[in-house]
Amino acid sequence: MFSFFKKKPDLPNAAETAPAAEAAQAPVPATPAGPGPQDTPAAAAGTSWWRKPFGAKDAKPEPATSSVTQNFVAAPEPTAKPETENARQSWMERLKAGLRKTGSSIATVFTGTQINDALYEELEDALLMADTGVKATQHLLNDLKRRVKETKTTEPAAVKALLADALADLLLPLEKPLTIGEHVPTVIMVAGVNGAGKTTSIGKLTKHLADEGQTVLLAAADTFRAAAREQLGVWANRNTVEIISQEGGDPAAVSFDAVSAGKARKKDVVLVDTAGRLPTQLHLMEELKKIKRVVAKAEGSAPHEVLLVIDGNTGQNALAQVRAFDDALQLTGLIVTKLDGTAKGGVLAAIAQERPIPVYFIGVGEKIEDLETFSAREFAQALLS
Numbered sequence: 001m002f003s004f005f006k007k008k009p010d011l012p013n014a015a016e017t018a019p020a021a022e023a024a025q026a027p028v029p030a031t032p033a034g035p036g037p038q039d040t041p042a043a044a045a046g047t048s049w050w051r052k053p054f055g056a057k058d059a060k061p062e063p064a065t066s067s068v069t070q071n072f073v074a075a076p077e078p079t080a081k082p083e084t085e086n087a088r089q090s091w092m093e094r095l096k097a098g099l100r101k102t103g104s105s106i107a108t109v110f111t112g113t114q115i116n117d118a119l120y121e122e123l124e125d126a127l128l129m130a131d132t133g134v135k136a137t138q139h140l141l142n143d144l145k146r147r148v149k150e151t152k153t154t155e156p157a158a159v160k161a162l163l164a165d166a167l168a169d170l171l172l173p174l175e176k177p178l179t180i181g182e183h184v185p186t187v188i189m190v191a192g193v194n195g196a197g198k199t200t201s202i203g204k205l206t207k208h209l210a211d212e213g214q215t216v217l218l219a220a221a222d223t224f225r226a227a228a229r230e231q232l233g234v235w236a237n238r239n240t241v242e243i244i245s246q247e248g249g250d251p252a253a254v255s256f257d258a259v260s261a262g263k264a265r266k267k268d269v270v271l272v273d274t275a276g277r278l279p280t281q282l283h284l285m286e287e288l289k290k291i292k293r294v295v296a297k298a299e300g301s302a303p304h305e306v307l308l309v310i311d312g313n314t315g316q317n318a319l320a321q322v323r324a325f326d327d328a329l330q331l332t333g334l335i336v337t338k339l340d341g342t343a344k345g346g347v348l349a350a351i352a353q354e355r356p357i358p359v360y361f362i363g364v365g366e367k368i369e370d371l372e373t374f375s376a377r378e379f380a381q382a383l384l385s
């Protein structure tokens with residue numbers, strides 16, 4: 001299913017080659033970014049970051065450091081395999097470290113000698129404390145009891161492994177790769193509350209896309225906060241991609257201009273960074289809906305992805321955000337950041353149970369390599385290791 005690649009000619013860097021006529025057509029002048037330093041030697045995740053739907057035989061060669069996940073779209077070069085495995089292994093270590101706070105309180109439940117009601121009660125408390133939510137906790141407990149019975153398990157330590165299986169199954173519907181290339185450009189709108197990690201995640205995503213030769217155009221649709229535009233500009237510079245940015249003005253207009261420019265310049269991806277807002281700020285939620293509508297005016301099929309970035313550290317509050325933003329925007333995917341050091345990593349189970357929107361990426365730190373594709377099995381294993 002994932003072995004198809006988009007047929008894409010090798011275009012030179014668009015920042016250097018955007019035809020003047022096309023550039024002139026764009027309503028807002030783009031700021032071509034100069035070459036900047038690369039943060040890491042190569043993308044830690046490679047092509048597994050997204051799926052390219054067309055023309056497997058015309059696929060570009062895999063970068064040597066592509067990682068392996070169930071989302072992987074093509075067999076890596078044989079020589080690349082050890083590095084690939086190393087990259088994913090190192091990610092697993094960071095994920096484990098990040099989830100330790102959540103996992104350790106659950107793990108202590110299994111240190112006893114007996115499987116009895118007290119164990120299940122303790123587990124229920126631990127799952128609720130990890131912000132797994134009542135419904136997902138109940139689902140996991142019932143599923144676990146069934147597994148224990150079926151396998152005739154008698155050791156509490158073995159129950160932990162069964163819980164990891166139950167959790168992986170619950171999380172599986174969240175595992176889905178981001179598709180790039182079905183539309184040119186693929187327009188991705190990114191929303192979230194203030195400080196959730198939107199701009200940082202867009203920057204990391206841009207780097208991974210640029211590293212794979214995808215042409216990206218960034219839209220700084222946060223027209224209120226100068227620092228937000230500057231932050232996005234830094235990412236644009238680092239990755240030598242273009243940015244459409246405007247001081248003040250209407251964020252929907254900036255988004256419209258960016259999508260129009262992205263079409264005219266045949267960019268592969270347009271990423272729209274919106275200002276942070278709370279779901280309770282109804283006028284700002286209306287503004288988001290307007291951005292989405294106006295993007296669709298610039299390109300009928302867009303936005304192709306509407307992503308919500310949530311801070312994993314906010315637990316059940318993050319679930320409330322998912323519900324509210326989904327109701328307003330019909331989300332297509334999530335990015336869950338700041339799972340490092342949180343005791344509330346159970347929120348992914350709550351999302352899977354109550355609003356199963358695909359989790360494209362999860363973040364466990366501020367560095368580029370700290371954002372990766374989501375794998376249900378990896379997550380469950382890292383949490384309960």
Ligand SMILES: Nc1nc2c(ncn2[C@@H]2O[C@H](COP(=O)(O)OP(=O)(O)OP(=O)(O)O)[C@@H](O)[C@H]2O)c(=O)[nH]1
Pocket residue numbers: 192193194195196197198199200201222228275276277309337338339340363364365366370
């Ligand atoms: N520990 C940790 N910090 C992160 C992670 N992702 C982002 N951050 C940090 O969170 C802070 C806020 O990130 P931004 O990307 O500015 O958040 P934003 O959602 O764009 O913020 P606004 O534009 O104000 O709404 C920054 O200091 C990031 O470095 C993560 O996975 N872990």
